Amino acid sequence: MAYAPWMGEPLDTWFTREVLTHERALMRFLHRNWRDHDEVEDLRQEIYVRVYEAASRRFPDSPKSFLFTTARNLLADRVRRQRIVSITAMGDVEQLHVLKDELEPERWCSDREALMHLAWALDRLPDRCREVFWLRRVEDLPHKEIARRLGISVKTVEKHIAKGLRLMTNDLHMDRKPKIAPAPATRARELAREPS
Amino acid sequence: MSSESRQIEQTAAALLARRDAGEWSNRDESALQAWLAKSPAHRVAFLRMEAAWKETARLKTLAAGSTHARVPPRGEWARSPYFATPIGHAPAVARRSAPRSRARRWPTVAAMAASLLVVAGIAGGLLWWRNAGHVEYGSWQTAVGGRQVVHLTDGSTATLASDSDLHAAFARHERNLDLVRGEAFFEVAHDRKRPFVVHANGYRVIAVGTRFDVRRSDDGVRVVVMRGVVRLQSSRDSAASTTDLPAGSIALVNHDNLVVRHVPLAEVAQYLSWRDGYVVFHDTPLADAIQEFNRYNNHKITIADPALDELRVGGNFRLDNSAAFVRLMQEVFPVRAEERGDTVLLSRRNIRAHGPD
Numbered sequence: 001m002a003y004a005p006w007m008g009e010p011l012d013t014w015f016t017r018e019v020l021t022h023e024r025a026l027m028r029f030l031h032r033n034w035r036d037h038d039e040v041e042d043l044r045q046e047i048y049v050r051v052y053e054a055a056s057r058r059f060p061d062s063p064k065s066f067l068f069t070t071a072r073n074l075l076a077d078r079v080r081r082q083r084i085v086s087i088t089a090m091g092d093v094e095q096l097h098v099l100k101d102e103l104e105p106e107r108w109c110s111d112r113e114a115l116m117h118l119a120w121a122l123d124r125l126p127d128r129c130r131e132v133f134w135l136r137r138v139e140d141l142p143h144k145e146i147a148r149r150l151g152i153s154v155k156t157v158e159k160h161i162a163k164g165l166r167l168m169t170n171d172l173h174m175d176r177k178p179k180i181a182p183a184p185a186t187r188a189r190e191l192a193r194e195p196s
Numbered sequence: 197m198s199s200e201s202r203q204i205e206q207t208a209a210a211l212l213a214r215r216d217a218g219e220w221s222n223r224d225e226s227a228l229q230a231w232l233a234k235s236p237a238h239r240v241a242f243l244r245m246e247a248a249w250k251e252t253a254r255l256k257t258l259a260a261g262s263t264h265a266r267v268p269p270r271g272e273w274a275r276s277p278y279f280a281t282p283i284g285h286a287p288a289v290a291r292r293s294a295p296r297s298r299a300r301r302w303p304t305v306a307a308m309a310a311s312l313l314v315v316a317g318i319a320g321g322l323l324w325w326r327n328a329g330h331v332e333y334g335s336w337q338t339a340v341g342g343r344q345v346v347h348l349t350d351g352s353t354a355t356l357a358s359d360s361d362l363h364a365a366f367a368r369h370e371r372n373l374d375l376v377r378g379e380a381f382f383e384v385a386h387d388r389k390r391p392f393v394v395h396a397n398g399y400r401v402i403a404v405g406t407r408f409d410v411r412r413s414d415d416g417v418r419v420v421v422m423r424g425v426v427r428l429q430s431s432r433d434s435a436a437s438t439t440d441l442p443a444g445s446i447a448l449v450n451h452d453n454l455v456v457r458h459v460p461l462a463e464v465a466q467y468l469s470w471r472d473g474y475v476v477f478h479d480t481p482l483a484d485a486i487q488e489f490n491r492y493n494n495h496k497i498t499i500a501d502p503a504l505d506e507l508r509v510g511g512n513f514r515l516d517n518s519a520a521f522v523r524l525m526q527e528v529f530p531v532r533a534e535e536r537g538d539t540v541l542l543s544r545r546n547i548r549a550h551g552p553d
Contacts, residue, residue: 137252138255142218158216161213165209168252172248
């Protein structure tokens with residue numbers, strides 16, 4: 001049976017097409033506006049849940065701005081919850097700016113660029129994982145054949161694929177040269193942490 | 197990352213890998229559905245990984261020149277033919293029709309251009325020849341559902357849509373193309389001394405260096421301009437009816453009536469999405485949407501009830517999967533589909549069962 005969840009789930013299709021495609025811009029926004037980069041993936045996950053739940057009641061007219069509004073609200077909530085927020089900090093949060101390029105349509109990414117990015121992400125996988133992923137996704141070999149070639153169990157092949165997929169999913173939505181320095185907007189969070 | 201999010205990601209990835217292994221039973225499927233239903237956090241994590249998994253299907257392109265004997269070392273993909281082509285000549289569509297990889301080394305950059313021509317040629321019958329008068333001729337046809345990138349000798353490319361027929365005759369001072377049937381997208385190599393002229397249905401579309409799409413209809417032509425300027429002329433009296441179309445124009449002309457719309461470039465791109473194998477609808481009447489699918493599929497869809505014509509459809513759809521489209525129509529509209537030999541008949545479904553309205 002060919003599995004296609006979106007056929008019965010217009011919402012899932014919508015989410016994949018209209019929301020997930022902005023992940024790179026979203027990650028950029030979060031990294032810029034949130035100091036603790038370890039928390040960014042959790043924030044992303046929570047934003048997705050909020051957007052998905054809201055869309056299950058009503059599809060937002062403009063998915064991208066809805067996504068970023070949700071992101072901004074979530075960051076603001078988080079800062080509020082610290083309870084020690086000064087007025088200045090709040091002011092900053094309300095103004096967490098979404099850069100113009102984040103609200104513009106995704107820049108058209110050619111097939112060639114997309115493939116380059118994928119190949120880059122593939123090369124970042126650990127050796128064995130990369131080998132398995134190559135044989136599966138590039139050579140299109142069945143799991144059994146991969147297991148035979150590499151002298152490992154079918155279960156191990158599956159584990160490598162799961163791991164490779166997890167790592168690649170995150171890398172796919174990352175800029176190839178990640179920007180490390182957080183922008184001034186991070187101040188909101190820093191201020192929030194200061195005891196009043 | 198919290199351990200909870202990590203756990204969810206791991207489970208989502210494991211499920212996808214498990215499903216990819218094959219032998220996916222109904223029980224596996226219901227277990228998956230149950231897990232998804234448990235929490236939207238599960239579902240979004242799964243959708244995210246599933247989208248990435250689909251995206252990785254593109255990696256197959258890398259097989260096009262690789263040897264089967266080994267997994268290439270990191271970074272070697274940079275030498276794959278796909279990346280060796282100069283920008284602007286990327287075989288965006290050829291990759292879909294590329295033959296499965298054979299056991300050979302990645303060829304040198306020099307050998308590349310030739311192999312791409314072969315790849316494009318296999319897809320639909322490439323034919324170039326040169327006669328004594330230094331005129332080069334070529335002709336290409338695509339079947340229903342087909343799509344082909346043609347690299348022309350002047351450096352331009354033409355991408356043929358489904359069920360199309362294009363003839364070319366390049367002389368020293370003129371590049372003439374005849375769109376006999378269907379639709380094609382042109383990326384024209386700049387050459388001021390040799391205008392690039394597409395003839396279709398009694399009209400001439402003239403470009404110097406630009407990107408545009410020409411589509412024949414029964415009685416007219418549609419031109420979509422993506423970059424540069426093209427000149428639209430009637431073949432009958434060129435002086436009287438000449439219109440210059442800048443980028444962002446969508447021109448419809450028939451019986452010498454011309455309508456031009458100017459739209460943002462993002463919207464222009466949607467008219468050209470067929471090159472990637474999908475179509476974008478925005479509030480499109482069902483009848484028009486179906487006509488679009490029928491251009492790409494031998495299995496035709498017919499509307500039995502004219503009342504359905506005006507239903508509005510939105511979204512992106514794969515052109516080669518009209519069955520999925522029909523299924524979706526049945527999910528969201530009061531529509532019933534019925535197989536009748538080579539066609540699918542759409543009729544109105546009784547919706548009283550859903551309660552009073």
